[in-house]
Amino acid sequence: MLRKIIKGLKNPKLFMLYILRFKIFQLIPDDIFLKIKFKLVTGEKLNLKHPKTYNEKLQWLKLHDRKPEYKKLVDKYEVRKYISETIGGEYLIPMIGTWTKFEDIDFDALPNQFVLKVTHDSGGLVICKDKSKLDIEEAKRKINKSLKRNYFYRGREWPYKNLEPRIICEHFLNDEDNIELKDYRFFCFDGKPKFIGVDFNITDKTKTRRNLYDLEWNLLEGQISYPNELSKKIKPPSELSRMINLSKVLSKGIPHVRVDFYNINEKIYFGEMTFYHQSGHGIIQPKELDYLMGEWIS
Known part of the structure; x- marks a missing residue:
């Protein structure tokens, strides 16, 4: 401290x-x-009385769009049931176990590669690519710190308020090139995906790159918080069309939500649903894009 x-x-x-x-x-x-x-x-x-930009309207939604069902959509354990019932369990990353205390985890029973996630916040995760090299004490420190946190108070994102803290373990995913996992983020507005943010190097925030594409996979001008990846041409994911349709289903009736997927070896995995991208504090350039995205939120 x-x-x-x-x-x-x-x-x-x-x-x-x-x-x-x-x-x-x-x-x-x-x-x-x-x-x-x-x-x-x-x-x-x-400006909460007359919000205009995307970031302003996200703050307004935190205060005024408080549907109880949002709570299970941000809970990483509860949302799995919703996904199974809505689009099908085949889109879920296989889960290995769930616990309420870190001390209850039997690491000997876990596979060599896995991901630990705290279900009630954002960022509380441990990625293990080689169990023999895992620092269990550091993992314990990180997970226990997250378990004690009421994430709601970080940015007043209402759905996170007083969620039950749990730990889940999921299978570790590798991308097609076995180098990095690409996170396909569909920015949806009342059931209509408008564009896709693709994050690269997602396990190392200091190296993260983010490209924006339209639904036909044309690279868009503009940035949201991270530089573009322009050193190589990125091919569209094999299941782009299906991911677009799935994002429409999951976002229907919601003023705005970001629906995330992974696309690995022609298979789609659900990532998460995010109601307030970067808690409404993302650096959007040019500023006109911030206003345009704001217009999409009614």
């Missing part, structure tokens, strides 16, 4: 974002908290 405070004193904005995580700030009403954090992260004033 001392190291973070010293670092924060050199960057007042980072320091303010850090102290916003303290429990005392959980008492701040949601709308006021969102205005404070929006200003700190984006440098812009949040």
Whole structure:
């Protein structure tokens, strides 16, 4: 903690974002908290009365679009049942086990490669490519830290409030080239996918690249938080058409949700459903794209 405070004193904005995580700030009403954090992260004033941009409207949706069913859609365990009932269990990544405590995991029984995920937040995961090299104590520290976190208070994303903390273990997935996993993210607006964000190097955020494509797989101008990958031409996934149709089904009746898939060896796997891309703080360039995406949210 001392190291973070010293670092924060050199960057007042980072320091303010850090102290916003303290429990005392959980008492701040949601709308006021969102205005404070929006200003700190984006440098812009949040207009909740007449939101125009994509990021502004995501903040508005946090406050006003609170359907109970969203809770099971963001829960990484509960959403599996929804996917099975809606599009079919064949699209689920095979699950190995589920636990409420890290200490209950029998690592000897796990395969050599696997992924541990905390079900009630974003980012609480451990990717194991070789069990003999896994630092179990570090994995324990990370998972237990996530288990104690009420992710709702990070960005007031309502569906995450008071979810039951659990751990699930899923099979490790490799992409077709066995080098990196591509994350196909369909940005959907009331059942209509408008474009696809494709993330590369998703296990290393310092090297992440993100391309934007239309539904015909034409590369679009513009960026959302990460640089484009222009060093090589990326082929469309083999099941692009089917993923588009599946995203339509899963996003029907929702003002906005991002539906993620993986496409490996001509097989589709569901990733997750995200209601507030980057919590409504993504850096969207050019600014016209931020306004255009905002127009798609009614």
